[in-house]
Each structure stands twice: as C-alpha cells, then as structure tokens.
Amino acid sequence: MNTNNKMLKSVCEKIYQNVSETDGKVHKANFIKNLKKRGILQDDPRITEFLNKVNQYHGYLDKDTFIDCISENISIIEECFTQNSVIPKFEEFCNDLMQIYEKCKKETSGKMADYIPQLAKQNPDHFGVSVCTVDGQRLNIGNSNIDFCVQSCCKPINYCLALDEHDKEYVHKHVGREPSGSEFNALKLNTKGLPHNPLINSGAIMTCSLIQREKAASDRFDYVTEMWEKMAGNLKLGYSNSVYLSERMSADRNFALAYFMNENNAFPKNTNLLDVLEFYFQCCSLKINTNAMSVVAATLANGGVCPLTGKQVISSETVKHCLSMMYSCGMYDYSGEFAFKIGLPAKSGVAGGIFVVIPNVMGICTFSPRLDDYGNSVRGVKLFTEITKKFNFHNFDNLKNTDHGKIDPRVIKSLDEFTAEQIIKYSSLGDVSALKRIRITNGDLSHGDYDNRTPLHLACSNGHLNVVKYLIEQGNLKDVNPVDRWGGTPYDDAIRENHVEVSKYLTTKNGISGSEMEK
Numbered sequence: 001m002n003t004n005n006k007m008l009k010s011v012c013e014k015i016y017q018n019v020s021e022t023d024g025k026v027h028k029a030n031f032i033k034n035l036k037k038r039g040i041l042q043d044d045p046r047i048t049e050f051l052n053k054v055n056q057y058h059g060y061l062d063k064d065t066f067i068d069c070i071s072e073n074i075s076i077i078e079e080c081f082t083q084n085s086v087i088p089k090f091e092e093f094c095n096d097l098m099q100i101y102e103k104c105k106k107e108t109s110g111k112m113a114d115y116i117p118q119l120a121k122q123n124p125d126h127f128g129v130s131v132c133t134v135d136g137q138r139l140n141i142g143n144s145n146i147d148f149c150v151q152s153c154c155k156p157i158n159y160c161l162a163l164d165e166h167d168k169e170y171v172h173k174h175v176g177r178e179p180s181g182s183e184f185n186a187l188k189l190n191t192k193g194l195p196h197n198p199l200i201n202s203g204a205i206m207t208c209s210l211i212q213r214e215k216a217a218s219d220r221f222d223y224v225t226e227m228w229e230k231m232a233g234n235l236k237l238g239y240s241n242s243v244y245l246s247e248r249m250s251a252d253r254n255f256a257l258a259y260f261m262n263e264n265n266a267f268p269k270n271t272n273l274l275d276v277l278e279f280y281f282q283c284c285s286l287k288i289n290t291n292a293m294s295v296v297a298a299t300l301a302n303g304g305v306c307p308l309t310g311k312q313v314i315s316s317e318t319v320k321h322c323l324s325m326m327y328s329c330g331m332y333d334y335s336g337e338f339a340f341k342i343g344l345p346a347k348s349g350v351a352g353g354i355f356v357v358i359p360n361v362m363g364i365c366t367f368s369p370r371l372d373d374y375g376n377s378v379r380g381v382k383l384f385t386e387i388t389k390k391f392n393f394h395n396f397d398n399l400k401n402t403d404h405g406k407i408d409p410r411v412i413k414s415l416d417e418f419t420a421e422q423i424i425k426y427s428s429l430g431d432v433s434a435l436k437r438i439r440i441t442n443g444d445l446s447h448g449d450y451d452n453r454t455p456l457h458l459a460c461s462n463g464h465l466n467v468v469k470y471l472i473e474q475g476n477l478k479d480v481n482p483v484d485r486w487g488g489t490p491y492d493d494a495i496r497e498n499h500v501e502v503s504k505y506l507t508t509k510n511g512i513s514g515s516e517m518e519k
C-alpha cells in the first residue's frame with residue numbers, strides 16, 4: 001500500500017476497527033461472510049485483488065495483513081460497511097425477498113414451452129431469482145446458477161446494440177415503436193409495412209439485420225456475446241447448439257415474417273435474409289443464469305454502466321429508449337397489464353426467464369419454466385407482483401400524496417448529496433465506477449475543497465490514470481489546469497509524485513504546471 005495516502009490509511013483503519021475481534025485479529029471467513037451479507041459476492045470483480053491476497057492466508061489475519069489485503073479494493077469494501085449503497089439495509093431486503101421466493105415456489109401451475117423438444121426437457125421445478133443493485137449488491141436465491149436459453153430476452157439487448165451502432169432515426173426507419181396488440185409472432189406489419197416494435201419476433205428479426213452488417217456471421221456472433229458478457233460484468237454466457245438447430249428446423253413462422261417484411265422493402269438494402277434469421281436463432285439460443293442476467297438488468301438500471309466493472313457498455317440514451325419499449329411491449333400480450341400492475345420495464349422469454357429493471361435501483365431476474373397462457377413464467381409474474389406489493393417499486397408509487405403503506409428500501413442519493421468531499425475521496429481512491437454513478441446524476445466533478453484541491457488534483461497525486469482520463473474525457477471538466485491554494489495544477493501533482501504515465505497523458509490534454517501559467 002502507498003502509505004503516503006493518508007485518506008486510504010484512515011479508511012482502512014476504520015474498517016479494521018469495525019471488524020476486528022477482541023484479540024485484534026480479523027477472522028477471514030467471517031469477514032467474507034459479512035461482505036456477502038452486504039451483497040458483495042465472491043465472483044465480484046471489484047474484490048478480485050482482495051481475494052487473491054486474502055486467499056494466501058488461513059483463519060485469522062493480523063492488522064497489517066488485513067489492511068494490506070483490503071487496500072486495493074477499499075472503496076467497494078468501505079461502501080459496504082458504511083451502508084452507503086442504494087439499499088443500505090441489504091440483509092433485511094434479502095430476507096423479505098427470500099420469503100417472497102418461498103411463497104412463489106409453492107405455485108406449480110402453468111405449462112412448459114414445447115414448440116421445440118429442447119425446451120420441453122427443462123426441469124419444470126427449477127426456480128431461480130437474482131438481484132443486482134446499481135451499486136453491485138447481489139443476492140442469489142434457489143436455482144440461480146442453472147443456465148436457460150435467453151429466447152426473447154435477447155430482443156431488448158439486440159435493440160440496444162442496433163441503437164448504439166446507428167442513430168435512432170435510422171433504426172426506426174426499419175422498425176416501429178408501438179405495441180402491436182397481437183401475438184408476438186403474428187404475421188402482421190404496421191401501416192408503413194414495418195414491424196410494430198423491436199420486442200416482437202418481426203421487430204427482433206429486423207434489429208438483427210441492423211447489427212454489425214459488414215461483419216462475417218462468426219464475428220457478428222462473437223460481438224454479440226462479448227457485449228452480453230460486458231453487460232454481465234464478465235460473468236460467462238453459454239450457448240445451446242441443439243436449441244439453435246431446432247429453432248431453425250421449426251421456424252416457418254419466422255421465415256414467413258422475414259419474407260413478408262422483405263416483400264414490403266422493410267429491410268436495409270442488400271440484406272441476406274437467411275443470414276439474418278440464423279443470427280436471430282443464435283441470439284435466442286444464448287444461455288445465461290439468473291445470477292448473470294440480473295447484472296445485465298442492473299447495467300440497464302444503471303444507465304448502461306455495468307455496476308461490477310464500472311464500464312459504460314451502452315449509452316444511457318439507448319437504455320432510455322430500450323426501457324421505454326420494455327415498459328410497453330416486453331411481456332407479450334400481458335404487457336399492458338404488467339405495466340399497470342407492476343409498473344416496471346420487463347422482458348420475458350419462452351424458456352421461463354424474466355428480467356425487470358428498476359431504474360437507478362436494481363435489476364432482478366427470475367427463471368422458472370412453467371408458463372401462463374401469455375407465455376410468461378407463472379412464478380416469475382407472481383414474484384414481481386409480490387415484490388411490488390411489498391415495496392414501492394411501481395413507476396408511479398412515488399406520486400405525491402400517495403399512501404400505499406409499502407416499504408421503500410432504497411436511498412437514492414440526489415446530486416446535492418454527493419458532496420465535493422465524497423467526489424474528492426472517490427478520485428483519491430481511484431474509484432471510477434463511483435464517479436460514473438455521480439455523473440449519471442449530474443453531479444459536479446470539478447468542485448474543489450477548502451484548499452481548492454479538486455478531484456483531478458487528487459487523482460493525479462495518487463496516480464490513478466483511469467480516474468484522470470475519466471474526469472477529463474467524460475466528466476465534462478472545463479479546465480484541466482485548475483489551481484489549488486498553493487498555485488499547483490493537477491499536472492504539478494503528477495510530476496511531484498512521479499506518476500509518469502499520468503503526466504504524459506496530461507501533456508496531451510494541455511496540462512501544464514502552475515508556474516507555467518503565471519508566465
């Protein structure tokens with residue numbers, strides 16, 4: 001650890017005081033259990049360095065060892081222990097969800113999809129639920145590690161990819177954005193001869209024709225899986241070749257839709273229909289579990305920034321459009337009812353998966369294969385019904401003068417609540433994902449403290465190139481050379497602390513020394 005960093009030292013000390021036992025040591029397993037209770041799971045990339053170090057030890061850790069282990073991942077660990085996350089009482093929230101899960105598990109009505117044998121072979125009793133908040137607090141219940149085919153859950157993701165690659169005018173020259181009022185695979189187009197929206201089969205086939213058109217089919221498929229994995233915080237996806245083969249064998253309707261759209265000149269010029277259809281079947285055959293899917297949903301809830309990696313995977317503008325579509329068209333012919341009763345953007349697929357996005361709060365994914373008459377998972381719909389009965393998550397639960405008696409488990413930090421001090425702390429600790437969350441809510445990343453030391457000064461002084469780049473390139477900083485009380489610029493900090501990469505980078509962005517400025 002860089003012992004010069006006083007801030008880091010004092011934060012580590014505080015956590016040590018919090019978790020050490022009477023003999024002054026920290027019990028490793030208890031500490032990891034504590035992280036889990038607060039929603040930080042062992043596959044969370046934000047604690048990889050901590051786990052790599054701590055796994056070299058057994059049993060108890062002395063103070064210095066403990067501090068050394070946590071120092072690299074300190075901001076996420078601190079966030080857990082200061083209950084600074086979006087769901088501060090995460091354990092309580094989890095207990096409520098587990099009760100809801102048990103209640104829904106008793107529900108055994110519904111029928112599995114059987115239009116292809118592979119789906120009929122699923123275990124009807126499987127039931128998994130996973131949650132991931134925008135702060136990356138996670139919970140897995142039941143069969144959360146069983147892979148299922150995404151099927152129609154690929155549709156909003158493909159829509160996002162198409163929108164991020166082109167502008168929305170171009171995309172919507174080829175697909176509408178109205179609920180169709182008919183079945184998801186109805187042989188029907190809108191008055192312009194276009195599919196009604198991107199979340200029914202015709203529209204999803206259309207968005208497939210808009211993604212990475214110039215690439216070979218193999219590269220295009222790689223691209224889509226990579227994007228899924230980025231949204232899932234690098235948790236892995238699977239693929240079912242047998243589902244793909246049988247989708248292709250039983251695809252008369254999808255072929256009919258493609259030809260019908262082609263007859264109406266709905267596709268971009270030079271579209272290879274067979275290529276597009278195969279790509280669509282492949283996307284439906286991707287496999288995921290609720291654990292990873294909840295992270296994908298949380299990335300949408302977080303404006304396109306994956307909570308586990310802090311990376312902006314898709315633009316927030318795209319997410320906004322996608323959630324609007326999911327809100328009105330995501331649940332087959334139950335979409336209107338779902339919007340009315342549950343009030344959240346959602347998408348379901350015939351394999352039994354449903355994911356729901358609670359903007360700025362969390363993503364939730366359920367998997368249970370028995371479906372209702374609309375094609376939605378019975379337990380899944382029940383679970384979301386129960387969740388929104390208990391918590392005020394419905395889009396319109398928070399109207400003024402509402403007295404619904406529901407619980408609000410979240411603390412949404414408004415822009416003013418992120419004090420300059422916190423922003424400076426995150427910059428000093430090197431936590432880009434925390435800064436990104438602040439920008440999403442339009443916090444000001446350029447404010448200095450009492451000594452006019454700004455986030456950029458602290459990031460440079462501590463050598464956090466990633467933060468420096470983020471602040472300058474995406475933080476809308478107007479000035480790369482703010483001067484502190486002593487006349488020093490961030491560039492001076494980088495030079496003084498010998499952070500060569502940082503000072504080199506600053507030079508490319510017109511960073512100069514305070515002494516140069518006076519000339």
Ligand code: GLU
Nearest residue numbers: 151152201284349350351
């Ligand atoms: N592969 C299915 C189809 O194209 C998708 C079904 C679904 O999940 O809605 O018919």
